[in-house]
Amino acid sequence: MFRKLLTLEEAKQAIQKHFEAKPLDMEEVPLLEACNRVLAEDITAPLDIPPFNRSTVDGYAVKAEDTFGADENRPVKLKLCGTVNVGEMPKIKVENGTAVEIMTGAPIPEGADAVVMAENTERKNDEIYVYAAVTKDENIMKAGADIKRGETVAKQGQLLGAREIGAIAAVGLSKVKVYKIPRVAVLSTGAEVTEPGKTLAPGKIYDINAYSLSAAVVESGGKPVYMGVFPDDQNELEKALKRALASADIVVTSGGVSVGPKDVIPKTLNLLGKPGVIVCGIATKPGKPTTVAIIDGKPVFALPGHPTSALLIFHLLVRPIIESMAGRKTVEAATVKASASTRMFPARGRRTFIMVRLRKDKSKRLIAEPVPTGLSGAITTLARADGFIEIPENQQFIDVEEEVIVHLFKRIENLDG
Amino acid sequence: MFRKLLTLEEAKQAIQKHFEAKPLDMEEVPLLEACNRVLAEDITAPLDIPPFNRSTVDGYAVKAEDTFGADENRPVKLKLCGTVNVGEMPKIKVENGTAVEIMTGAPIPEGADAVVMAENTERKNDEIYVYAAVTKDENIMKAGADIKRGETVAKQGQLLGAREIGAIAAVGLSKVKVYKIPRVAVLSTGAEVTEPGKTLAPGKIYDINAYSLSAAVVESGGKPVYMGVFPDDQNELEKALKRALASADIVVTSGGVSVGPKDVIPKTLNLLGKPGVIVCGIATKPGKPTTVAIIDGKPVFALPGHPTSALLIFHLLVRPIIESMAGRKTVEAATVKASASTRMFPARGRRTFIMVRLRKDKSKRLIAEPVPTGLSGAITTLARADGFIEIPENQQFIDVEEEVIVHLFKRIENLDG
Numbered sequence: 001m002f003r004k005l006l007t008l009e010e011a012k013q014a015i016q017k018h019f020e021a022k023p024l025d026m027e028e029v030p031l032l033e034a035c036n037r038v039l040a041e042d043i044t045a046p047l048d049i050p051p052f053n054r055s056t057v058d059g060y061a062v063k064a065e066d067t068f069g070a071d072e073n074r075p076v077k078l079k080l081c082g083t084v085n086v087g088e089m090p091k092i093k094v095e096n097g098t099a100v101e102i103m104t105g106a107p108i109p110e111g112a113d114a115v116v117m118a119e120n121t122e123r124k125n126d127e128i129y130v131y132a133a134v135t136k137d138e139n140i141m142k143a144g145a146d147i148k149r150g151e152t153v154a155k156q157g158q159l160l161g162a163r164e165i166g167a168i169a170a171v172g173l174s175k176v177k178v179y180k181i182p183r184v185a186v187l188s189t190g191a192e193v194t195e196p197g198k199t200l201a202p203g204k205i206y207d208i209n210a211y212s213l214s215a216a217v218v219e220s221g222g223k224p225v226y227m228g229v230f231p232d233d234q235n236e237l238e239k240a241l242k243r244a245l246a247s248a249d250i251v252v253t254s255g256g257v258s259v260g261p262k263d264v265i266p267k268t269l270n271l272l273g274k275p276g277v278i279v280c281g282i283a284t285k286p287g288k289p290t291t292v293a294i295i296d297g298k299p300v301f302a303l304p305g306h307p308t309s310a311l312l313i314f315h316l317l318v319r320p321i322i323e324s325m326a327g328r329k330t331v332e333a334a335t336v337k338a339s340a341s342t343r344m345f346p347a348r349g350r351r352t353f354i355m356v357r358l359r360k361d362k363s364k365r366l367i368a369e370p371v372p373t374g375l376s377g378a379i380t381t382l383a384r385a386d387g388f389i390e391i392p393e394n395q396q397f398i399d400v401e402e403e404v405i406v407h408l409f410k411r412i413e414n415l416d417g
Numbered sequence: 418m419f420r421k422l423l424t425l426e427e428a429k430q431a432i433q434k435h436f437e438a439k440p441l442d443m444e445e446v447p448l449l450e451a452c453n454r455v456l457a458e459d460i461t462a463p464l465d466i467p468p469f470n471r472s473t474v475d476g477y478a479v480k481a482e483d484t485f486g487a488d489e490n491r492p493v494k495l496k497l498c499g500t501v502n503v504g505e506m507p508k509i510k511v512e513n514g515t516a517v518e519i520m521t522g523a524p525i526p527e528g529a530d531a532v533v534m535a536e537n538t539e540r541k542n543d544e545i546y547v548y549a550a551v552t553k554d555e556n557i558m559k560a561g562a563d564i565k566r567g568e569t570v571a572k573q574g575q576l577l578g579a580r581e582i583g584a585i586a587a588v589g590l591s592k593v594k595v596y597k598i599p600r601v602a603v604l605s606t607g608a609e610v611t612e613p614g615k616t617l618a619p620g621k622i623y624d625i626n627a628y629s630l631s632a633a634v635v636e637s638g639g640k641p642v643y644m645g646v647f648p649d650d651q652n653e654l655e656k657a658l659k660r661a662l663a664s665a666d667i668v669v670t671s672g673g674v675s676v677g678p679k680d681v682i683p684k685t686l687n688l689l690g691k692p693g694v695i696v697c698g699i700a701t702k703p704g705k706p707t708t709v710a711i712i713d714g715k716p717v718f719a720l721p722g723h724p725t726s727a728l729l730i731f732h733l734l735v736r737p738i739i740e741s742m743a744g745r746k747t748v749e750a751a752t753v754k755a756s757a758s759t760r761m762f763p764a765r766g767r768r769t770f771i772m773v774r775l776r777k778d779k780s781k782r783l784i785a786e787p788v789p790t791g792l793s794g795a796i797t798t799l800a801r802a803d804g805f806i807e808i809p810e811n812q813q814f815i816d817v818e819e820e821v822i823v824h825l826f827k828r829i830e831n832l833d834g
Contacts, residue, residue, distance in 0.1 A: 031613065032643055035632040049796075050622055087608035087648075089619040105609055105722075107620045146797050153800070162636060163826065166629030166724055167800045174614025191504035192522055196448065197591025202506040203524045205467055212583030215452040219579060226449055231504075305522075307583055379466075380563050383570070383584045409580065 005283045007393070008316065008351050011292065014278045015317070018294040023327035024180040024249065031168055034160045037178035038221075038327035043154040045171040048144035053108040055084075057139045060099040060121060060128055061112035067133040075122070075129040084109055099128045108140055115139035147171060157327060179327035184217045184318075185244035186210050187227035189237065189256040189265065190305060195229050208307045208379050209254035213314055220319045221326040222250070232256055237268045245272070245298055249325060252318060255305035257289040265302045269293040283393065285347035287313040308382040312353055334408045336387075338368035344398040346391040355385035356406055368406050385409065422700045424810070425733065425768050428709065431695045432734070435711040440744035441597040441666065448585055451577045454595035455638075455744035460571040462588040465561035470525040472501075474556045477516040477538060477545055478529035484550040492539070492546035501526055516545045525557055532556035564588060574744060596744035601634045601735075602661035603627050604644035606654065606673040606682065607722060612646050625724045625796050626671035630731055637736045638743040639667070649673050654685045662689070662715055666742060669735060672722035674706040682719045686710040700810065702764035704730040725799040729770055751825045753804075755785035761815040763808035772802035773823055785823050802826065 006014060026040035055061065062078060070076040078099040082092040090109035094100055099116070100109050108115070113136050120132040147153055153167040154160075160168075160178070168176060188210040196206050207229050214224035225248050230240045237256075244251045256265035270276040273295035282290045286309035291302040301318050303310040323330040338358060346352035356368040371385045387408040391398060398404055423431060443457035472478065479495060487493040495516040499509040507526035511517055516533070517526050525532070530553050537549040564570055570584040571577075577585075577595070585593060605627040613623050624646050631641035642665050647657045654673075661668045673682040687693040690712035699707045703726035708719040718735050720727040740746070755775060763769035773785040788802045804825040808815060815821055 031628055032631055032641070035635040047617070051617060052620065085608065087610075087620055105607075105622075153797075160632070161826075162629045162632040162728060163800045163802075165632040166625045166728070166796050169613045169628035170623055170625045170724075170796045172611075172613050172615075172617060172623045174612070190522070191502065193504075194589075195591070196586045196589050198589075200464070200468065200589060203469065203504055205522075206587055206589045208583045208587045211448060211586035212579045214449055215577070215579040215582040218452040224449070307587075311579060311583070379583050379587045380570075383580045385580075409578075 005281045005288070006279055007283050011279045011282045011290070011317065015292055015294075015299065015321075018275055018278055019297070019299050019321075021321040021324035024182060024325050026177045027180050028175050028177050031165060031174050031176055034165060034176050034178060035162075037160050037176075037181075039154055039156055039158045039160055039164070040177045040179045040327065042152050042156050043168050043171065043173065043176065045147045045149055045151050045153055047171065048149045049147035049170050050141060050143060050145070052143050054141045055102045055104060055106050055108060055115045055139060056141050057115055057117045058104050059102060059115045059117045059119075059139065060130070061094055061102045061109050061115050062099045062130070062134065063094060063096055063112060064114035064134050064136045064138065066096060067114070067116060067130050070130045070133045072131050075131045076133075078128045078130060080123070080126040080128050082109075099130075113137065113140075157329075159328065182222045182250060182322050182325040183225050183248040184222045184322060185225045185227050185248035185251045186214050186217065187240055187244060187251075187253050188229045189232055189253060190229070191231045193229045193255065209303070209305070209310045212307060212311055212379075212382075213252055213254065213303075216311060216314050216319070217252075217322065220322040221328050222322040232264050234264045234268050237264055238271060241268060241272055241295075241300070245295055245300070249298060250318070250322065251298065251300040252303065252314070253300070254303045254310045257291045257302045257304060263289075266291050266293075269295065269300060269302065282313075283350045284313075284316075285350045285352045287316075287353075288350070290317070292317070307379045308355065311382060312388065335405050336366060336408060337403055338366040338406050340389075340398050340400055340402045340404050341367050341369040343400050344370060344389070344391065346393070346395060346397070349393055351393055352391040353388045354391065355381055355388050356404075357384060358386045358406065368404050422698045422705070423696055424700050428696045428699045428707070428734065432709055432711075432716065432738075435692055435695055436714070436716050436738075438738040438741035441599060441742055443594045444597050445592050445594050448582060448591050448593055451582060451593050451595060452579075454577050454593075454598075456571055456573055456575045456577055456581070457594045457596045457744065459569050459573050460585050460588065460590065460593070462564045462566055462568050462570055464588065465566045466564035466587050467558060467560060467562070469560050471558045472519045472521060472523050472525060472532045472556060473558050474532055474534045475521050476519060476532045476534045476536075476556065477547070478511055478519045478526050478532050479516045479547070479551065480511060480513055480529060481531035481551050481553045481555065483513060484531070484533060484547050487547045487550045489548050492548045493550075495545045495547060497540070497543040497545050499526075516547075530554065530557075574746075576745065599639040599667060599739050599742040600642050600665040601639045601739060602642045602644050602665035602668045603631050603634065604657055604661060604668075604670050605646045606649055606670060607646070608648045610646045610672065626720070626722070626727045629724060629728055629796075629799075630669055630671065630720075633728060633731050633736070634669075634739065637739040638745050639739040649681050651681045651685050654681055655688060658685060658689055658712075658717070662712055662717070666715060667735070667739065668715065668717040669720065669731070670717070671720045671727045674708045674719045674721060680706075683708050683710075686712065686717060686719065699730075700767045701730075701733075702767045702769045704733075704770075705767070707734070709734070724796045725772065728799060729805065752822050753783060753825060754820055755783040755823050757806075757815050757817055757819045757821050758784050758786040760817050761787060761806070761808065763810070763812060763814070766810055768810055769808040770805045771808065772798055772805050773821075774801060775803045775823060785821050 083101040084090040086105040094111035114134040122129040217224040279292035387406040500518040501507040503522040511528035531551040539546040634641040696709035804823040
C-alpha cells in the first residue's frame, strides 16, 4: 500500500487527478423553494418587463403637445373621456383635446404619449384643467424599460437570494433548474465510540465526529446522510462503506486511520473499487493519518478520529469539494490579522495548524492566543477557538508579537471588553 | 385614521411599544438536524469527558516509578501481563515490575499512572524493555480533562454550528431544545398582479414581491408561508389577512398602501383587531407608504408595492424582528467605505436610501455609483445594486468623492477588474 506522506498541496493534486469536483446534475424546483440554491441555467426574459407602457403616477393620459404652454396661470382645458384602471387594457383612445384618467401601473391608452400628475390638474365634471405642461413620454415607463425580452436576468452559477429570485419571478417563471445538493454519507468508527442518546458502557465515549461533520456538511452546502458508528471490523466496515457509497456522492469517515495495528479503513477501502486509496497520510499537524480513496468515481475521505483534527481537515480538503459539486464558488474563509501572544513552533517538516482564540488588548490591538492542545482529543479545544493559524513547513517559528493571519471559523461578533 | 409620517426611529419605537419581539417557544429537535438553529437552553455536561483516564498513545501502561533512570543504554525490563483494548474496561492491575499493553483511547488499568509510548520500548516475548523514563500522568488524559461534569458546554442563544454540535454530542445528548422558527405569511395585492407560472393577461404584470420577500424571510432565519396574490378588494383581503394571521407569527404584505383611492390595506387592518394600524407612512425615500399594524399581538407589515422599496423596508423594519423572534442576535449588515461617484441628493425632509453599485477605479479605490432609479418599479435596480447609502434627513447632499458608508446586501466576491 502507498504510504508516503504527501504535502497538503500534493494531496489536493492527487485528488484532482482522480476526481473532477464538478457540479452534480440539475433538478427543477419551485422558485419559492429556491433560496440558497445554485442556478443551473441562464434565465432569459421571455417577455418585456413591463409588458406594456405603464403610467408611473395617478393622473391623466394625454397627448403631450396638447399641454404645451400650460402653467399655473394659463391651464389647458381637456375633455375627460374615460378611465383606465390597473390590470385592465384600455378600450379607449386619446384624441387631441381629450384626456383619460389613469392609475399608477395602468397601461397607457392608444394615442396618449404622456401622463399629467393628478396634483397638477383640476377636475370639473368631465373637464380637466392642466396646470403644468408635460413632455413626450413623461411619467411613462416604457415596455421593456426594466427588462428587455431576451435579456439575461440571472446566470448559471448564481447563488439565489431575494434579489435574484425577485428578478426571475418578474419574468413569470415559477420553477427553476438548480444543481442537486451533494449527498455526503458520514460515519464514525471505533470500538469505544457510542452514539449520543444511548447508555454509555464503561470504557466507551460518545461519538462527536459524525455530529460535528454532519453539521459541517450543511455549512458547506451539502446534505449529510448519517450512517452511524461502526467497530473496527473489516466485514462490518466493508458493508457500511458499500451502503454509504450507494447512497451518497461523497463519503466521510473518521477514526480507524491512525498508525495502530487495527487500521482497517485503508485496507477495506482498497477492496471496494478502483483506484482505491490515493492519499495515505499527509504532512500536516494535526491531520497526519488522513486517508483519501476514490472508489469507482466517488471520493471517500477517511479523517482522523480526533474531533479537532477531523474538522480541520474537513475544512481544508472536503469542504471545497462539496462546494464545487454544489455549483458554489468555493469561498476562502474570512481572515483577520492579529498579533501572536506567544512564540509558536510548527511540527518538524509538517504544515502546522494552531487553533487560536482572539482577544483585544488594552490598546484595542487584536491578539491571537493558542488554545491549549496538549489534550489532543479535546472537542473543547475546537469549541473555544475562533480560528486557526497556518505555519508553513519551512518556517522555524512564529515570534511573539509577530503579525499572523487568522482563518476564522465564523464571523466574530463581539471582541470588545 | 392616523396619518402623520413618522421618522424611521419613531416607527421602530411605535412598533416596540406595542410588540415585544422576543424568541418564540422552544421545541426539541434531533441534534443531527439542529445545525443553524438557536439553542434555547444551557447544556451542562451530565458526565466527565472523557469519562475515565485514557491513554493518549499506543504503548504500555506502567507505574512511572518503575521507569525512573531508563534511557537508551540502560533499558528497564518489565513483565508484560496483559492488554487493554479501546472500548473495554481493564480487568487487569499493574503491579510494580509489570506493564500492560494499551491502545490509544483505552482506559488506564488500576495501578498504572503513566504510559510509555510503543516507540520507546522493545518487546521480547512477554518482556518489555523500556528505553525512556516517563513521569506520573505522562500520556494519560485524565477523566474530565476535556469537559468537567456540570460544566456548561453550550449556551442558550448560541447559533448551532459544527463546533457547538460536536460539544453537545460529546456529552451524550442526541436531542436539544431550540427556538421555534418564526412563520412569516407573505401575500401580494394588486388588481394587475399575476402569479408567476400563470398566463399573463393583457395589462397585467407578474408578482415579484411575494417571491423576493419569501426569500428574504429565509435569509432572516424565518419560514415563509406563501399566501398568494389578492385583488384590492376589502372582503377578499380581510379573509386572506385573517388566514395569514391564523397561520403565522408575522404577516408581510406588499402593495395596496400608496396614496391612491384604492388603498384598502390600512382600512382592512383596522377592522381585524386591536390596536390596528400604528404606523401609517414613514418619512423615508423609498418606503413612504409603509404601514404597520399590530393585530391581537401579531405584527403586520404592509410594504410598498415597488420591489426595491418593499425589500429595503423589509431589511430595515422586518428582518430585525424575525431575527429576534428566532432568538438570533440581530446582525447589522456588513458595511464598506467607498467614494461617491457623483453628487447625491436626499428627498426633502425624508431619510433617503440610494441603491449603489460598487466598482474599483484605476488606483484600486472603491467607488459607490448610484443605480439609476428613475424607473421606480424596476426589479433590476435592486438586482444590480451591491448595497445602499443612507442620507440623513438634515443633510443637504453627499458630494462627489465624499466618503460614504455602503450597507452591503451580501458579501462582495470580486470587485477587481
